[in-house]
Amino acid sequence: MVRAKFFARTALGLALAMGVAAGGVSAPAMAKEKEKKAEAPKITLSKGFMPAYQATKTALDAAAKRPDVVAGREAATAAENAYRSAQGKAARDAARAKYDAAIAALGTVVAAENQAVENAFTAATTPDDKFVAGQLGLTLGQLSLDKKMQRRGLQSMVDSGKVAAADAAKFNYYIGGLAFDSRDYAGARAAFQAAIAGGYTEGGIDGLLADSYFNDNQVAEGLKVLNAAIAKRGAAAPEDWIRKGIVVSYKAKLAPEAVAFSNKLVEGYPTKENWALAIAVIRDMSQFQNQEQLDLMRLMDRTASWSEARDYFEYIQAADPRRLPAEALKVIDLGIASGKLQASDVSVSDARNIASGRIAADKASLVGLERDARAASGSAATAMAGGDAFLSYGDAAKAEALYQIALSKPGVDAPRVLTRLGIAQTDLGKTAEAQATFAKVTGLRAPIAALWSAYAKSKAAPAQ
Template sequence: MIRSTLFTRSALGLALALGAAAGTVIAASPAVAKEKAPAVPKIVPSKAFAPLYGPMKTALDNAGKRQDVLDAKTAVATAAAGVNAASGKAARDAARANYDATVKALGDKLAAEKTQLDQLVPAISTPDDKLIYGQLAFGLGKLAEDKPLQRKGLQASVDSGKLVPEQQAQFNFFVGALSYDMRDWAAARAALQNAITAGYKQNDSESLLAEAYINDNQAAEGLKVLETAIAGRTTAAPEEWLRRGVVVAYKAKLADKATTFGSKLVSAYPTTQNWALAIAVLRDTARYPSQETVDLLRLMDRTNSYMEGRDYVEFIQAADPRRAPGEVLKVVNAGLNSGKLSAKDVFVTEAKTIASGRIATDKASLPAAERDARAGSATATVVMAAADAYLSYDNPAKAAELYQLALGKPGVDLPRALTRLGIAQTDLGQIAAAQATFAKVEGPRKAMAQLWSAYAASKVAPAAAPAK
């Protein structure tokens, strides 16, 4: 069986989990095997259909025991394993061609049985006939590794109207899963939606529906499905759903959706890798100027989610060693210690030299800057400058006081002041106050504030348990 791409899970594998044995009229899948089996209605073939059904069932049973068929199925399984193990486009293409050839060879060995099955179609006259035909078609399709025939059989069973509600929803899911593996996106969406509407939520059916939109170049609709599925859960959504949402939104240039999924991701699963993803996506979609970049990369620093030298370099450039020497020196040293910055890099050495040479004077100016900021005539610019200096020197208590003071000044850059007040409150452990502050941020900084708020919450809340 060839694996399809959906969170490393094969949709076809779920379809085959139906496990209908050749000749079985109704079979429960492993997904419901532990539950009480639904009542099976009595199935009676019509007089015209009955004489054809018996021989077809016998032929199918016998085919499943034939050595040439068993050998061909072993060849298919070996070829499928080769596809999964192949690395590189050329190797994958060759392995897939081999797989297709082995499936065709298996199908050729069952050509007579397929012809015999086709002869049943004109004799179908009742819902019972259609259900029996559907099960025979699925059984032969499974034996032949023939996805279209499997889907045809399952759809006939659904269309018969003879399935109990639980089976109707389940079979619709399997039709959708097979359609997904066949890349028939429209059919996959229709069947999966029918299954979900009927209450079938097992086997990641909702995420599969979302992927059926995404793979058909309908990212916005797919993300909407994913959001609805996440909102309907009583526990945290699976981590891979949230990561997928971030990546799909980013590639589709849906910045708001990328931020939404990013915030949900780090709120539920605040790992270093997830913080790096959420911050990197916001950085690339928002294209912030220097002051906003400083605050976003401060979050990267707090979460220790630097992933490459570029992260440190952008922080150094945005913060500027002449304006915030203490903070820049800390970033430079962190980058050097991580091995992501090189001491031989001229940019790095220059930044470190400038920052080191200015720290003493800059620190000595802090008391005067604070005194000027607290003067009644101080402007918003003066107060913000003092607050920024204290924040850059890891003195959040002083910084928070001054940001509060700046908020009362006319002409203050409100989103910037609120963001940095929230950062200072977070550093102080004042989580509720920080979240309330971040919630007030509007404009381009709002998305950043949402991530900061998630970080504040993560300092007191445990990470979500893996979704089951």
């Protein structure tokens, strides 16, 4: 028999690492999005604002050509690139500090221009003045790589009322991105919501809105937003959005939400890696005993989504070499062939010897077991045991028949039998019947049945 072992739960850790990190998504950058220039509104500046405007524009035009400004911009850009590429919290914190210092140094270089822009904001009294003051602020912000000033400039332009509705939505998207990068998540939410209300749909804005909640420790609200965004996109929902839902739910210990996002992931993107992630999440967030674990691990076998030695050991233990020797032996051999199990390991060799020694007698008992299960006097337990035996030997047709008999008997463990009936139907290619069967499973097994249903559905889908 397999002796109990403790394994580092690396499968889930590795699987989660393949998803989007919980720290957030990069905010949108205006320079990266190719857009048609907005049609310039008709502007008439007030006499009081005109001198401030002319002085500021002249100063900004001259600063753009100055060697000290050019050098400062190059240093700040290099620091930002280093921050974006840094890996690990310590490295990112250190790189962020250098980036902030470079931006501050560049700000010192353009201190006079900054004062000129402040003067322009102060002098602006009419909507037209405020629109142009915003343009000046945006120009300075882009020159000095000052995202707060860029945001202030864009906000002034939007608040002036001189920006067309469609362009205002786009500007709000940029404002939200700049607020996000400045870690003002409340401001980012307000801007993203205004952009969405204005009809803006580009740049993954719904996902960024969800991230503005996650990064502000408002997990439940963020998950609602993310779930709605995924539902709105349907089959086109980005894979990384769904993975983000899993990661955030898992870390917040929200099992129902983690299970729901896991189902969405394998329904939309049924890769081996995603099956491994979905199965690992459900396994780690549920209180399964051996019988439930067995049916979940059977799904791992069908999807070939093994990740580590733990997967094989838990399957072997759930199957039990003394009870389902053929199935246990198959898993042991798969584990050895994969290199995850070592034949010389005492736990492995003991389990293999027990399973090998039991198979002949176990096979010989199948005829009598089927006869007793089909007898009118047979109990639900006998019919279920017969179905279990034939399912473990890969005879899905006989397993299906005996599970149907078990369901007609009093005292049947309906969730368990329905799960395995659905598995047998899936193995037989009866994917529609299997999905209907899995839909009847309730209680602790419901998440397992939901994943199996997603697998059955994927088997029915035409090849791409």
